[in-house]
Amino acid sequence: MGESTFRVAVMRITGGTVKGYQLAKVKGLSLRPTADRVRSSIFNALGQTLADLAVLDLFAGSGSLGIESISRGAKRALFVDNSRGAVVLIRKNLSICGFEEVSKVIREELPKGLTTIKNLRCGQFDLIFIDPPYGKGLIEPTITKLLENNLLAPNGTIVAESATWANDTLPFEISNVRLEQRRIYGSTAVGFYC
Numbered sequence: 744m745g746e747s748t749f750r751v752a753v754m755r756i757t758g759g760t761v762k763g764y765q766l767a768k769v770k771g772l773s774l775r776p777t778a779d780r781v782r783s784s785i786f787n788a789l790g791q792t793l794a795d796l797a798v799l800d801l802f803a804g805s806g807s808l809g810i811e812s813i814s815r816g817a818k819r820a821l822f823v824d825n826s827r828g829a830v831v832l833i834r835k836n837l838s839i840c841g842f843e844e845v846s847k848v849i850r851e852e853l854p855k856g857l858t859t860i861k862n863l864r865c866g867q868f869d870l871i872f873i874d875p876p877y878g879k880g881l882i883e884p885t886i887t888k889l890l891e892n893n894l895l896a897p898n899g900t901i902v903a904e905s906a907t908w909a910n911d912t913l914p915f916e917i918s919n920v921r922l923e924q925r926r927i928y929g930s931t932a933v934g935f936y937c
Contacts, residue, residue: 754807756840757783759814766805766836777807777874777904781928785902786811788926788935789870793817799860799868799894801853801875801885806833808872808902813842821865822848823856854881854888867896877909886917886936895920901936 754766757779777785785808794816800809801823809820820842822833830850837843851859853875871889875881882903889895901920905911907927913934915922920936927933 796869799871854885857888861892873903877906903934
């Protein structure tokens with residue numbers, strides 16, 4: 744892999760049982776981890792406790808969104824990314840936080856790999872994070888594929904992250920889910936779908 748333009752000096756869990764834990768640094772990977780401030784704001788919007796939720800972290804990168812969810816009470820998390828380096832980084836971060844037993848990491852190309860996830864019989868997920876590379880138009884097809892594969896639990900929530908400058912729109916409605924709120928954090932746009 745070539746040199747990354749993204750360098751993260753410190754990335755910490757912002758709440759829950761491992762609040763303050765420093766995650767492994769991103770070096771030489773083309774990842775754009777969700778900033779601590781944005782992540783904290785997302786979880787403030789979701790509510791501080793995520794007791795007993797099943798979480799799916801797509802385009803997981805460093806795994807910070809799923810790890811933060813476990814820290815705040817989620818019972819299990821599945822992390823999916825297509826990058827071998829990201830998979831290694833997620834496993835390292837799960838080890839740092841002691842969350843290996845309640846987590847699974849899968850290397851799959853998204854969104855088409857969601858069919859594979861369904862076939863693994865992981866069940867449905869109460870909270871799904873979608874944080875794709877910006878400007879690739881992956882939000883709508885990923886949500887569509889999630890719904891086609893029945894991976895969103897009844898009353899579940901999808902949180903999709905985009906850039907205000909990218910051409911990745913946060914559609915108002917996709918099949919039977921609707922954009923309930925859209926929040927802007929600097930140049931980051933976050934959509935909450937139910």
